[in-house]
Amino acid sequence: MKETPEYEKDIASIRTMMERSVKFISLSGLSGILAGVYAIAGAVVAWQLVYYPRSPFSYRIETLQAKSALTWLVITAACVLVASLGTGLWLSQRKAKKHGMNLWNVTTKTLVINLAIPLITGGLFILILLQSGHYGIAAPACLIFYGLALINASANLYDEVRYLGYSEIVLGLIAAYLAGYGLLFWTLGFGVLHIIYGAVMYYRYDK
Amino acid sequence: MSVLVSNQSYDFNSLKELLGVTDGNLASHIKALEREKYISINKSFIDRKPNTKYKITDKGRQAFKKHLDALEAVVRKQRL
Numbered sequence: 001m002k003e004t005p006e007y008e009k010d011i012a013s014i015r016t017m018m019e020r021s022v023k024f025i026s027l028s029g030l031s032g033i034l035a036g037v038y039a040i041a042g043a044v045v046a047w048q049l050v051y052y053p054r055s056p057f058s059y060r061i062e063t064l065q066a067k068s069a070l071t072w073l074v075i076t077a078a079c080v081l082v083a084s085l086g087t088g089l090w091l092s093q094r095k096a097k098k099h100g101m102n103l104w105n106v107t108t109k110t111l112v113i114n115l116a117i118p119l120i121t122g123g124l125f126i127l128i129l130l131q132s133g134h135y136g137i138a139a140p141a142c143l144i145f146y147g148l149a150l151i152n153a154s155a156n157l158y159d160e161v162r163y164l165g166y167s168e169i170v171l172g173l174i175a176a177y178l179a180g181y182g183l184l185f186w187t188l189g190f191g192v193l194h195i196i197y198g199a200v201m202y203y204r205y206d207k
Numbered sequence: 208m209s210v211l212v213s214n215q216s217y218d219f220n221s222l223k224e225l226l227g228v229t230d231g232n233l234a235s236h237i238k239a240l241e242r243e244k245y246i247s248i249n250k251s252f253i254d255r256k257p258n259t260k261y262k263i264t265d266k267g268r269q270a271f272k273k274h275l276d277a278l279e280a281v282v283r284k285q286r287l
Binding site for chain 2: 007008010011014015017018019020021022102105106
């Protein structure tokens with residue numbers, strides 16, 4: 001008969017193999033922290049475009065009138081998104097190489113599909129809303145769809161991401177209720193929360 | 208079996224990459240599992256390239272569960 005430690009190792013390696021075949025373990029917490037920083041930078045730019053010279057914590061009652069401001073906002077958001085994705089991919093590629101794994105495999109393919117469905121739906125939905133002048137709903141909708149996307153992909157990622165998803169949804173619903181504070185909630189949801197969860201994941205999995 | 212029990216199906220190359228084994232090594236293990244009817248094999252073509260997918264069968268799932276239960280029972284008994 002084998003010794004107990006041997007059996008415990010067997011169980012542990014079975015569990016590890018099960019997890020590795022399903023979860024994308026190369027996601028680096030650092031990319032979350034950086035994404036949060038980019039989002040806050042983007043929020044500062046947005047503040048310049050929209051609120052200046054009022055305080056960002058004040059309640060906005062009027063809607064955006066200048067079409068050019070709206071275009072710049074969308075461009076800013078797109079830049080933040082591209083920067084976050086790019087950094088995330090680069091850092092994850094590095095981590096995967098360190099573990100001797102391929103970045104692109106069955107798991108990541110499933111992950112991308114699970115993320116893409118709510119995100120693309122949300123993106124199109126928000127663009128349609130912006131078209132018809134419903135500007136106030138854009139920020140809450142971003143948060144909610146992002147949260148749903150994270151939860152949809154949570155089987156393929158570490159558990160912390162699921163809690164981030166829940167937080168984003170709750171934040172998005174509160175933001176929808178307090179419609180004038182859109183930029184503030186956007187900053188909290190995409191900036192602060194990413195930094196917090198990114199830091200937690202970095203300390204748990206990357207060190 | 209750990210991989211197949213956690214996924215709907217898994218193809219040969221992904222298994223090879225995940226487990227880090229050679230073609231022959233993997234193939235012989237798969238043959239043994241298939242002989243016991245623990246897995247089912249689905250061969251198809253993707254873009255004219257052969258693609259073989261494996262699924263766990265109900266019999267395989269039960270066998271895996273019994274194996275895990277047995278391992279855990281031993282560990283629990285040794286702890287007392």
